[in-house]
Amino acid sequence: MPLDHRRLRGPDESQPPALWAAGAEEDEAGAGEGEAAAAPRDPCALRPLFARAGLLSQAEGSAYVELSGGTKVLCAAWGPREAAEPGGTAAAAGGRLSCEFRRAPFSGRGARPRPGGAAEREAEREAAAALREALEPAVRLARYPRARLAVSALLLQDGGSALAAAVSAASLALADAGVEMYDLAVGCALCRDPGDPAGPWLLQPGEAEERRAAARLTLALLPALNQVSAVLGGGRGGDPEGWGQALRLGLDGCHRLYPVLRQSLLRAARRRDAAHSA
Amino acid sequence: MATAFKTVEPLEYYRRFLKENCRPDGRELGEFRATTVNIGSITTADGSALVKLGNTTVICGVKAELAAPAVDSANKGYIVPNVELPSLCSTRFRSGPPGEEAQAASQFIADVIENSQIIAKEDLCIANGKLAWVLYCDIICLDYDGNILDASAFALLAALKNVQLPSVTINEETGLSEVNLKQKNPLVIRKHPVATSFAIFDDTLLVVDPTAEEEDLATGTVTIVTDEEDRLCSVHKPGGSPLTGAKLQDCITRAITRHKEVKKLIDKVIKSIKPN
DSSP states (O other): OOOOTTSOOOOSOOBOGGGGBTTHHHHHHHHHHHHHHHSOOOTTOOOOEEEEEOOOSSSSEEEEEEETTSOEEEEEEEEEEEOSSOSSOGGGOSOEEEEEEEEOTTSSSSSOOOTTOHHHHHHHHHHHHHHHHHHGGGBOGGGSTTEEEEEEEEEEEOOSOHHHHHHHHHHHHHHHTTOOBSSOOEEEEEEEOSSOTTOOEEESOOHHHHHTOSEEEEEEEETTTTEEEEEEEEEOOOSHHHHHHHHHHHHHHHHHHHHHHHHHHHHHHHHHHHHHHO | OHHHHHHHOHHHHHHHHHHTTBOTTSOBTTOOOOEEEEESOOTTSSEEEEEEETTEEEEEEEEEEEEOOOTTOTTOOEEEEEEEOOTTTOTTOOSSSOOHHHHHHHHHHHHHHHHHTSSOGGGGEEETTTEEEEEEEEEEEEEOOSOHHHHHHHHHHHHHHHOEEEEEEEOTTTOOEEEEEEEEEEOOOOOOOEEEEEEEETTTEEEESOOHHHHHHOSEEEEEEEOTTSOEEEEEOOSSSOOOHHHHHHHHHHHHHHHHHHHHHHHHHHHHHOOO
16 A cells, blocks of 8 residues: 555554444444334424535635534635636636535544545545536536636535535535526435335435435435436335435425525625625 | 735735734734634544634544554554645645645644643553554644644644543453443543744744734744643744744743633633533
């Protein structure tokens, strides 16, 4: 394995203490069952979401989204700047959107992933591509020819539905930066329990639910235009009817989240106004 | 008019303020920005702290893992700090592997841990030669507005005070380790090092807690790390304009005062979450 000279290294190998937790396995299974039996979660319940825009001083636009499962995503966006390759034919007649998605090393519940490792970079690239797919239809790229818009998302804590939260945070950040957009892209995640093949799809799963899910789905919707910008998912979900139902549930969830995000943008704009006039 | 002058001649603009012994944001030369601390917000980490020094925001998350100690120090655990300056904290940083500034900051934090003996590595050892704790301290800057070293050191201290390690015993018969996640003990923090940074202007003037603009205009920086017994842990002066001995003494005095302020803040925060 090539040595990473840029970071301070610890021991070559280390394991999380949870691996050797005595009786932890039985505890978890017992707790899981108890939880499911005692309070079966309402699959359509949308848990509270906290969104705040305009909190970083160095970025042109920024947003922070926190879900009640503990997922915390911070996103910064920068408006149009000159594209790296000037000239050339109008292959990209509009602007380009470049996205970046990073996980903090302390964000996962299990072992700490080595920053800079190949698997880590691969996962980040995938997530960044998914983010870009979800955001591109929402931004009016045609208004920024030969320009580059940058979005950078940082996941501070993963409590389930991380990518969906990142999509919402990124579109809030872009709007906060003053980039012209058709609409905000709202993200929503769903998953299905492995136990029941015809079971219900859960909206906005928590971390434990997501981990043992048999099928997962992440949706991004432009609510005012009622257009879906990205659908990402897979797994053993059962018949196509079930997937159709899941999509409808997800779209409904996005519509319900939309007013919260708009409110946060409004508040940020008011705060900025007050700061300027003061 | 003032903003035009500021853009064209930033140094002159700044000197006008310094002549009146104050700075553009209204602070005195020896005044720190408003400092706030928030601990325990990241539940997936074993300990975490978020520090805001004015606009500069730094978050530190500590994750504890188990590993075999190194062959030449069989009774010591590891503390591995890492400072990350991601592209979201400022436009001057690009995404990718850590750049120069991040590496320098990581090395500074590692030196602070080593020199001040904030945690004795022997305390992290569970079984001599077989099992020890590794504390991975990841410090991520969320908003870069100068004085990253002070904020990182403070975040590290607050996060380490917040860490709860599960108790580990080695089963005599099987030789395997058993971890009890329910029973947690806090870390033993021996010393409380606090860093104070100064920016040097025109070889003579010292300004405490520089913002990003001030750092760019400065001709040098000095960071002093002191511990609670008013002793000097380390002086970090990476090049820049030279300082007289008297000026350095002033810096140390100011650092000692700052240490008291910071210690009070940390104690208040720790006490506020104690009834848990």
